[in-house]
Each structure stands twice: as structure tokens, then as C-alpha cells.
Amino acid sequence: MLKRVFQGISLLIFLLIILIAVVLFRTFSFGGSNNTAPVALPTVPAFSSVAISENVSAAIQIRTITLTAGDPRPGREGPWLELEDLLERTYPDFHATAEKMKVADYTLLYHWEGSDPSLDPILLMAHQDVVPVNIGTEGDWDAPPFSGEIVGDYLYGRGTIDDKTSLITIMEAAEALVDSGFQPTRSIWIMFGHDEEVSGSGARAGVEYFESQGIEMEMVLDEGFMVVDPFPITGTTVGMIGIAEKGYVTIEITSRAAGGHSSTPPRNSANIQLARALVALDETQMPSNLSEPPMSDMIAALAADMPFMTRMAFANQWLFGSMIEGQFSADGASNAMIRTTTAPTMISGSIKENVLPQNAVALVNFRIHPSDTMESVLAHVREVISGIDGVTADISQREGIGNEASPVSPIDSRAYQTLAAVAAAAGGDVPVVPALVLGATDARWTTGISENVYRFAPAVIAIGDLSGFHGTNERIAVDNLERMATGYAQIMTAMASE
Ligand SMILES: [Zn+2]
Numbered sequence: 389m390l391k392r393v394f395q396g397i398s399l400l401i402f403l404l405i406i407l408i409a410v411v412l413f414r415t416f417s418f419g420g421s422n423n424t425a426p427v428a429l430p431t432v433p434a435f436s437s438v439a440i441s442e443n444v445s446a447a448i449q450i451r452t453i454t455l456t457a458g459d460p461r462p463g464r465e466g467p468w469l470e471l472e473d474l475l476e477r478t479y480p481d482f483h484a485t486a487e488k489m490k491v492a493d494y495t496l497l498y499h500w501e502g503s504d505p506s507l508d509p510i511l512l513m514a515h516q517d518v519v520p521v522n523i524g525t526e527g528d529w530d531a532p533p534f535s536g537e538i539v540g541d542y543l544y545g546r547g548t549i550d551d552k553t554s555l556i557t558i559m560e561a562a563e564a565l566v567d568s569g570f571q572p573t574r575s576i577w578i579m580f581g582h583d584e585e586v587s588g589s590g591a592r593a594g595v596e597y598f599e600s601q602g603i604e605m606e607m608v609l610d611e612g613f614m615v616v617d618p619f620p621i622t623g624t625t626v627g628m629i630g631i632a633e634k635g636y637v638t639i640e641i642t643s644r645a646a647g648g649h650s651s652t653p654p655r656n657s658a659n660i661q662l663a664r665a666l667v668a669l670d671e672t673q674m675p676s677n678l679s680e681p682p683m684s685d686m687i688a689a690l691a692a693d694m695p696f697m698t699r700m701a702f703a704n705q706w707l708f709g710s711m712i713e714g715q716f717s718a719d720g721a722s723n724a725m726i727r728t729t730t731a732p733t734m735i736s737g738s739i740k741e742n743v744l745p746q747n748a749v750a751l752v753n754f755r756i757h758p759s760d761t762m763e764s765v766l767a768h769v770r771e772v773i774s775g776i777d778g779v780t781a782d783i784s785q786r787e788g789i790g791n792e793a794s795p796v797s798p799i800d801s802r803a804y805q806t807l808a809a810v811a812a813a814a815g816g817d818v819p820v821v822p823a824l825v826l827g828a829t830d831a832r833w834t835t836g837i838s839e840n841v842y843r844f845a846p847a848v849i850a851i852g853d854l855s856g857f858h859g860t861n862e863r864i865a866v867d868n869l870e871r872m873a874t875g876y877a878q879i880m881t882a883m884a885s886e
Contacts, residue, residue: 411704418703419691427802427809430885432877433564440560440869441543443478445536447471447552448545454517457587460494468494468582471516479563486562486578491597494582495590500562502575502884508606509575510803510883511598511838512876513591513830514555515584515611518547519858528860542863549857551611553864553872554845555580561876572884574606584830591830598837605838607803607883610831612843613823615815617850620722622693627811627820629804630843631682631797634724634826635756637790638733639769640749641665643779647738647746656777658748659737665773666732666750672772674728676713677759678705681796682824683726689821724826728757728765751784755826758793791828794835803840806882810875814846846875 452467454460460468475496476483486500494516502509521533531537531544538544547553558578577598581591598605612630619626643662646654677683687702694702701708716722723729731753738745754765762783769781783789798804799822808820825843834841847868856862 411700411707414703415696415700418699419688427805427882429809429813429878430881432561432874432881433568435560435564435870435873435877437866437869440557440873441538441866443474443560444543444548444553444556444864444869445538445545446474446478447556448536448543448547449534450474451534452517452547452582453520454583454586455520457583457589459517459583459586465494468516472496475559479559481566482559482563485566486576492582492590492593495594496578496580496582497594497597498562498578500572500576500578502572504573505575507574507886508604509577510607510880511577511579511605511609511834512558512880513579513581513608513610513834514551514558515581515591515830516552516555517581517583517585518550518552519585521546521860525860530861530863533862538866541865541867543866543869544861544863546862548862548864549849549853550862551584553847553869554611554876557869557872558876560873561880564873565877565880570881572880573886574884576880576884577603577605581830588828588830588833592833595833595837603837605834606840607801607806608831608834608838608841609803609807609879610829610834610841610843611845612825612829612831614845615811615818615848616854617815617848619690619821620851621690621698622695622819624693625815625818625848626690626693627808627815627818628823628844629807629811629820630825630829630831631685631799631804631822632758632824633794633829633832633843634728634758634824635760635762635791635793636753636828637756637762637765638751638753638784638787639766639781640751640784640786641769641773641779641781643748643750645744645746645748645778647744650742650744653744658745658778661776661779662735662737662748662750664776665779666735666752668772668776669730669732669752669769673717673730674754674757674760674765674768676717676726677757678709678712678716678726680759681799682758682822685799686821686823690819693819721826724755725824726757728760729755731755751786756790756793758796758824761792762790791832794832794841795839797839797841801840803842803883806879807842807844809882810846810878811844813878814871814875815848845872846879847872 613628617625643658645658734751737748
């Protein structure tokens with residue numbers, strides 16, 4: 389009997405040792421590369437942050453604010469024309485070399501023709517417009533939001549992160565390359581959309597132009613990520629390159645009931661049933677996905693830089709998967725990286741306090757992960773609310789029907805490898821990871837003209853400064869200006885010299 393017990397314990401210990409061995413083996417063989425790219429970066433002209441800061445500041449002072457689709461309204465186009473004029477005056481040599489055209493009235497397209505027309509061009513993008521500053525918050529800024537003032541090491545203003553510094557430093561790079569005698573082999577296109585923050589009609593018109601000309605792009609580069617310091621999972625500086633962006637759909641949930649006087653309410657009025665539906669949707673989130681790109685690629689690229697325990701957990705998701713999922717789900721930003729998010733935003737019921745509603749309606753905004761679709765979101769909602777009487781769900785048409793998540797761009801393309809090398813250099817030899825962009829960019833219109841669509845700017849940004857994005861105290865460290873112009877020049881040179 390005792391012998392059997394000992395045999396049982398030995399077997400347990402044996403199995404435990406095998407388990408530990410498997411966990412450790414998987415941990416040490418996990419990822420293995422920090423993804424530093426093999427691309428050698430070209431030498432490019434030298435840039436001066438001080439000189440560039442004057443041009444960024446001038447662009448910040450031009451109030452190209454968009455509020456609703458269709459902006460700028462007739463008679464309000466002055467700032468866009470002023471910005472176009474600023475570019476023409478500030479970058480005369482590039483304007484003398486490239487062909488400029490306009491689509492959708494104010495979106496600027498530049499074509500710097502390459503010497504070999506058989507090669508697909510590259511497209512660099514930024515947008516001219518900015519979001520407004522909330523009325524009454526101007527005084528909370530350390531410098532007025534449309535002053536373009538430098539305070540300490542930072543240049544302040546609406547558009548410094550999103551997205552005028554990219555716009556200006558792309559032009560700085562192009563002008564300096566023209567002056568240096570650089571001649572692209574592959575054509576370089578530059579597109580500055582005029583209404584990214586409201587509808588993106590300008591970028592869409594640009595893409596339609598490319599499609600009408602049969603032009604496919606070897607690479608599309610737009611805003612999205614930068615080098616972030618520190619990156620939450622590792623606590624170190626990491627370059628992030630967006631290889632996909634989430635989609636967008638709003639589901640309208642309608643709850644119908646008899647209505648009537650509030651002095652004799654039934655137990656399951658329209659509002660109560662609607663509330664049940666919203667609680668059910670909150671409690672049944674859409675499934676997470678850590679096993680497909682971009683998430684799986686991001687985790688593999690980070691492996692070498694993770695603390696041991698974190699690495700062990702990620703390497704053994706068969707064992708620690710639910711723990712990892714729980715940690716990601718606990719924080720709004722990381723939760724948004726791993727699943728389609730559920731956000732009830734608008735609710736309406738009765739129009740009077742003593743009247744029961746016959747229809748109660750909620751709008752629930754979903755940001756679609758690349759592993760889901762608008763259809764799968766709707767199916768999920770209908771499934772979750774199926775047991776609740778009188779409640780139906782449909783895709784809302786109020787702001788258009790939304791859009792699917794983008795395709796996921798590859799990380800073994802020359803374009804990605806080049807961007808990874810630029811990002812690594814911009815951060816000072818840092819690891820670079822592919823990532824999912826949570827908001828929408830103009831890049832989403834371009835996935836029909838290129839397989840290699842990336843979202844990245846060669847700047848280093850402190851995590852704390854991300855709050856300025858569409859918020860108060862939007863600012864960029866002045867030393868980023870040289871870094872960004874250098875990075876864009878490296879990208880143009882490396883991608884367009886073949
Ligand atoms: Zn933007």
C-alpha cells in the first residue's frame with residue numbers, strides 16, 4: 389500500500405518536472421529576436437530642430453480646424469489655402485521638382501517622379517486638419533493652443549502630435565533631399581488630406597485618383613504610432629509600427645413595450661429591458677484574440693525584452709492564457725488591443741417623466757478587432773440579447789454604416805523592415821514591434837492600393853504626452869523635429885532608391 393503511495397508521488401513529481409521543463413523550454417525558445425531589422429539605413433542630409441521648429445510653429449498657427457463632414461464650408465477655406473501657401477513658400481525646391489495637384493478641393497498631392505516607371509511608387513501621408521480645442525479649456529494650456537510657442541523643451545499647439553509635425557517634417561525631408569541632388573528611382577507620392585478628423589473625404593478622393601491611374605503603392609505610410617517611452621509591457625522604450633487599424637460600427641438596440649402612465653408601471657418596461665440588454669452586453673464581452681497578428685507578432689517581437697516571468701507567461705499561453713487575458717482586459721487601452729470593444733454611448737427613452745416609453749433606444753459603439761467583422765459583431769449582439777423580450781438589434785445608419793477593420797500588413801516586407809530600422813534608430817537602438825492602431829486614420833482608405841500599409845512617425849513620445857492627443861497641452865519635444873525629418877528622409881531614400 390505504502391509502496392503504491394510512493395509510486396504515485398514519484399509519478400507526480402516526474403510529471404511536475406516535465407511540466408516545468410516544458411514551461412522553461414518554451415520560455416527560452418520564445419520569440420528570440422527583438423526584430424531589429426537587417427536594413428542598413430542610408431546617410432541623409434543633416435537637419436536642425438531649431439530651424440524646423442519655426443516652420444512647425446507657423447503651421448500650428450494656421451487654424452485648419454474641422455468640426456463636421458464637409459468642412460471647410462465655402463468661405464471658410466482660408467486656413468487651408470494659407471497652409472498650402474506656407475508650404476509653397478517654405479519648400480520652393482521641392483515644389484520646383486515635384487508636380488502638385490489638388491483633389492476634393494483642398495487635399496494636396498505631390499508626385500516626385502522616379503527614374504524607373506516600372507517600379508511601384510511609395511506614398512507618404514499626413515493630414516492638414518486638426519480637432520478643435522474644447523471651449524473654456526484654452527486657459528489650461530501651458531501655451532495658447534494655436535500659438536506654436538516653445539516652452540522649455542516642447543513646442544505646444546493643436547496639431548503638434550496630430551498631425552502637422554509629420555506634415556512639415558515630410559516636407560523638410562523632401563526639400564533637403566532635392567537640395568542634396570537625390571533622385572528617386574521609385575516615384576514618391578505625398579498626400580496631405582484636408583479633413584481626416586471628420587470624414588477623410590480628401591484622402592478617399594486621392595486614393596480614387598490613384599485607382600483611376602492604375603497606381604499601386606509599394607508602401608503607404610501614415611500616422612498612427614511612434615516610438616513610445618516607456619512601453620507598458622516591458623517598461624522600456626519601444627518603437628511601435630501600426631500594421632492594422634480597428635474598424636467601427638454602431639449597433640442600435642431598440643426595446644419595445646406597451647408604454648402608458650407611470651402611475652401603474654409594469655415590471656418589464658422598455659427601459660428595464662433595454663437596461664438588461666446593455667448589462668448583458670457588458671458582461672459578455674467579445675472574445676479576445678492574442679494568437680493572431682498583430683498581437684501574436686507584437687508579443688513575439690517583444691519576447692527578448694520582457695521580464696522573465698512575463699516572458700514565461702506569454703510563452704506558455706496554454707497554461708497562463710486566462711491570466712494574461714485577465715490582465716489585458718483590466719485596462720481600457722490594453723483591452724482594446726485584444727478584442728472588439730463594446731461601448732454604450734447614447735440612450736433615449738420617454739420624453740416625459742411620467743410617461744412610460746414605447747420605444748427605448750441605445751446606441752452601442754463597437755471598435756472592430758481584425759479578427760471580427762461588422763456581421764460577427766451584430767451576430768454577437770443578437771445572440772447575447774436573444775433571451776430578452778421585446779429587444780432587437782440592427783446596424784445603425786446614423787453616421788454611415790461604419791467600416792471593417794483593415795487587413796493586417798505583413799512584417800516581412802521591405803517596407804516594414806525599413807520602417808523598423810528607422811524606428812530602432814530614432815529611439816536609440818530600441819526594439820520595434822508591430823501593433824494594432826485603435827483609432828481610425830486616413831490609411832484605412834489605402835488598403836486597396838497597397839498590401840504594405842503602415843502607420844508610424846519617427847518621433848519619440850513620452851507615454852504621458854499622449855494625453856495631449858485631441859486633449860489639453862498637445863505638444864512635441866523639439867528634439868523630435870530633427871529626428872522626424874531624418875527618419876522621413878531615411879524612409880524616402882531607402883525605399884525609393886531601387
Ligand atoms: Zn491624425
